[in-house]
Amino acid sequence: MKRIVTGFVLVILAVAVLLDIQPLSAADNDFLIYFENSTLTLKSQTLDRTVYLPLQEIVRHLGLASTDATGASTFTIQGQNSRLVLTPGSGFISYNDQPILLQNPIRRDGGQWLVPLDFLSQGLSRVAGVEFRYKPGTRRVFAGKVMTTELAMNAQSLGALTRLTLRAGSPIDVELQKETAQHRAVLVLKSRAIDPARERLDYKDALVQSVTFDDSDGMPRLLISMADDVRDVRLTSSDGNRVYFVDFVREIASEATPPTTPAPLAAAAPARPNANANAPAGAGVRVIVIDAGHGGIENGAANSGTLEKDLTLLLARRLRTTLQSRLSATIVLTRDSDIDLTSEARAGVANNNQASLFVSLHTGYSPDKTASGSSIYVMKPDFTGGLSEPAGGRMFLPWYMAFRTNAAASQALAENLQKNLNQALPGWKFPIRFGPMGVLASATMPAIALEVGNLNNDANAKMLAEPEFQAKLTATIAEAIEQFAGGGRKQ
Amino acid sequence: MSSRMPRHLKIGLIVLVAGFAITLGLFVDVIGRIQTMVHEKEPAGNPFTPPAVPLYERNDPPMNVKVFFPGMKDDVILSAEDQTIRRSGELANRARQILQKVLEGPKSAALYPSIPKDTKLQEVFIDDMGMAYVDFSSTISANHPGGMVNEQATVYSIVNSLTYNLPEIRQVKILVGGAEKETLAGHCLLLPLGMDLSITDIAPPKEQVNHAD
Numbered sequence: 001m002k003r004i005v006t007g008f009v010l011v012i013l014a015v016a017v018l019l020d021i022q023p024l025s026a027a028d029n030d031f032l033i034y035f036e037n038s039t040l041t042l043k044s045q046t047l048d049r050t051v052y053l054p055l056q057e058i059v060r061h062l063g064l065a066s067t068d069a070t071g072a073s074t075f076t077i078q079g080q081n082s083r084l085v086l087t088p089g090s091g092f093i094s095y096n097d098q099p100i101l102l103q104n105p106i107r108r109d110g111g112q113w114l115v116p117l118d119f120l121s122q123g124l125s126r127v128a129g130v131e132f133r134y135k136p137g138t139r140r141v142f143a144g145k146v147m148t149t150e151l152a153m154n155a156q157s158l159g160a161l162t163r164l165t166l167r168a169g170s171p172i173d174v175e176l177q178k179e180t181a182q183h184r185a186v187l188v189l190k191s192r193a194i195d196p197a198r199e200r201l202d203y204k205d206a207l208v209q210s211v212t213f214d215d216s217d218g219m220p221r222l223l224i225s226m227a228d229d230v231r232d233v234r235l236t237s238s239d240g241n242r243v244y245f246v247d248f249v250r251e252i253a254s255e256a257t258p259p260t261t262p263a264p265l266a267a268a269a270p271a272r273p274n275a276n277a278n279a280p281a282g283a284g285v286r287v288i289v290i291d292a293g294h295g296g297i298e299n300g301a302a303n304s305g306t307l308e309k310d311l312t313l314l315l316a317r318r319l320r321t322t323l324q325s326r327l328s329a330t331i332v333l334t335r336d337s338d339i340d341l342t343s344e345a346r347a348g349v350a351n352n353n354q355a356s357l358f359v360s361l362h363t364g365y366s367p368d369k370t371a372s373g374s375s376i377y378v379m380k381p382d383f384t385g386g387l388s389e390p391a392g393g394r395m396f397l398p399w400y401m402a403f404r405t406n407a408a409a410s411q412a413l414a415e416n417l418q419k420n421l422n423q424a425l426p427g428w429k430f431p432i433r434f435g436p437m438g439v440l441a442s443a444t445m446p447a448i449a450l451e452v453g454n455l456n457n458d459a460n461a462k463m464l465a466e467p468e469f470q471a472k473l474t475a476t477i478a479e480a481i482e483q484f485a486g487g488g489r490k491q
Numbered sequence: 492m493s494s495r496m497p498r499h500l501k502i503g504l505i506v507l508v509a510g511f512a513i514t515l516g517l518f519v520d521v522i523g524r525i526q527t528m529v530h531e532k533e534p535a536g537n538p539f540t541p542p543a544v545p546l547y548e549r550n551d552p553p554m555n556v557k558v559f560f561p562g563m564k565d566d567v568i569l570s571a572e573d574q575t576i577r578r579s580g581e582l583a584n585r586a587r588q589i590l591q592k593v594l595e596g597p598k599s600a601a602l603y604p605s606i607p608k609d610t611k612l613q614e615v616f617i618d619d620m621g622m623a624y625v626d627f628s629s630t631i632s633a634n635h636p637g638g639m640v641n642e643q644a645t646v647y648s649i650v651n652s653l654t655y656n657l658p659e660i661r662q663v664k665i666l667v668g669g670a671e672k673e674t675l676a677g678h679c680l681l682l683p684l685g686m687d688l689s690i691t692d693i694a695p696p697k698e699q700v701n702h703a704d
Contacts, residue, residue, distance in 0.1 A: 294637075294677050298676075298677050299637075300637045300676075301636060301637035301638050302636075302637070342673055343674055343678075344673065363638075364638045364640060364641070365636050365638030365641050366640065366641060367561060367603035367636075367641065375639060375640055380687070383680075385680065385683060386622070386662055386664070386683025386684075400680065431566055433568075433640065433643075433690070434689070435643045435679065436682070437639065437678055437679065438674040438677075438678065438679070438680045449639065451638065451639045451640065455637075455638070
C-alpha cells in the first residue's frame, strides 16, 4: 500500500516537473508590424516566454541611423535630437542618458540584436516619433497613423445552416474562396491592416469546426474549417459592406435562390415598408423571430386554469410549424419552454439572430367580462423614455430607442396583419394601438405585438383553447407575414 | 431489551432520527417560504412609518380634477371622471391626493378600477425638472391581471391623471416596491412617461400644450 502511494506521488511530481519545463527558445514565427504605408514581416523568437524581435531590421525599415559598437558592446539608435543606447543582457536602456527599465532584457545573439516587445513602445517610439500599438497575445503591431479596420465575428447555428457574422469597423471587401473538397473556406479580407477582436472564434458545431484569423504573410484572411456535411457556403454583405454573413449550408441551394444572388438581408427589409407590393422575385426574409409572451413565474393573464403563458407558447409553436411549411426562412422562438425572459432579452433574441421580422404573441385581459379585446401593438412612435432630444440629433441612442429605425415598416406590418385578421375572423376586431411596449422597444427590425381575445371573457377563453381556432389564427398570421415578406416562398 | 441492542445499531438509530428531524425542519421551512412567495401579502403596517401628515389644510380651496380610469370603447382605452381635491400648498401633496383618487377607483359604473386593490401609494417625489417619481407597493405589479391594453390603461391612468391636472409635472416615473422595474406586468415599460391623450376621449387641458412623451 505504501509503495503504491509513493509511486503515485512520484508520478505526479514527474508530470508537474515536465509541465513546468518549457523550451526556452521556440521556433521562429512570423510577426507583422503595420506601418502607415508598408508592412514589415519579421521572424520573431520566443525566448524565456517573451517574444523578441530582430532590432536591426526594424531600424533599417524606419530609416534610422544606428551604430553597432562591437567593442563597447552597445547598440545606439540616433533620432533627430535623441539617442537610444542598448546594452545586451540588461533591461535598462538609456534614452538621452536617462535610464528606462524594460520588463525583459535586451539580448544579443551572434551579430543579431533582439528586443522584447515593450521596447517598441518604451524605447523605439521616443527616437522614431512613432507610436506602437500592441494587443497581448497577437502577432501584430500597429505603428503610427496606420488605419486599422476592427473586425468582430460571431457564429450561431440556425438549424439547417450555421451563420458566421463579420462586422468591420469600416467598409471592406471580402472574397470567398470555397475549397469544399478540402472542407475549407477562405475569406480574403481586402483591407491592409485588420485588427481582429479575437484571433480565433471559440465556436464549433455540426457544420463549422473552427474559424481562425491569419495575416502571417501580410494578407489578412479567415480560415474556416468545415464539417463533411457542408454542401455550400454563401456570402452576403450588408450595411454598406460593413457586415458580412457567411452561411454554411447542409444542402445545396435550390435554383430559386442561387448562392450568387442571395436574398436581401434583414437590413434591407425596413427600407422597404411596402415589401408586399411589387417585391422582386426571390426577395424575402431570412429569419423570423416569434415571441411567446410571458413564461416561468410570469403567468400573464389567466382564466380558471388557462394561463396566457401556455396559450402563447402553443400559438408560437403552431405559428412556427405553419411558417416553416410556407417559407424558406428560419423561424426562431424566443422561448420554447416555460421560462421567464425580460422584454429586453426577447427583443435580444431577434436582434442577435439578425431577424427580418419580430412578432410577439399575447392574449388579452379586459376588466369588462363581455369585451373581446384584441389589439395589434406597434411601439409608440414618440416614445423617448424621458430623454429630451437635442436639436442636432443624438449620436448614441439607448437600446430602447432601437424601434425608431423601423417605425414605418412596423406599422405597415401591423396594417397588413389587421387586414388579414379582420377578413379571416369575422366578428373579431383588431385595432392597431401604440404603446410603450417593452418587447418592441429594443427590436431593430419591423416588430409588432399581437394580443388576441380577452381571457376575462369565458367565451373568448374557450375559443382560444380550441385547436381549430388556433390553426385558423396562426394560418392568418403566417399569411400576413408571407405577404409582408413578399416572396421567399418554399419551392 | 433495549440494553441488549448492539451499540452501533443504537448510534445508527440516533443519527437516523436526528437526520430525519433536520430534513423535516428544512422541508417545512422551504414550504413556508414558497407559500409566502406565492401569496404575496402586503407587510403589516410598518412600525417605523412616521405619523401621517395631512395632505391639505382645512382652509385650502377645492380644485376640480379629471381622474383617468379604464373604459374601453374601440380606440379609447381611458376615460376620465371629474372629482374634487383640495389645492394644497405643496405640489407633491396635490399629486398624492390625485393618486389617492386613482387608487380608490371610479364612482361611475361605466368605468373600471385601474390599480389592483390593496395597492398602496408609498412615496411621491417631484424633482426640479418636473419629473414625478411615484412609488407603489409591489401588489400593483404582482396582482395585476395582465393584458397589454389593460396594462397600458393602468400606467396611463396614473401618468395622465397627474400630468393633466398638474402642469408642473411633465413626466412620471413609476416605481414598484421602492425599486425600478422594467415593465409593470410584462408589457408596459416603466421609463419616464409623458401625458398621452390619444388613447383617451378627453381634449387637452386649455392652459397647457400637449407634451411629447
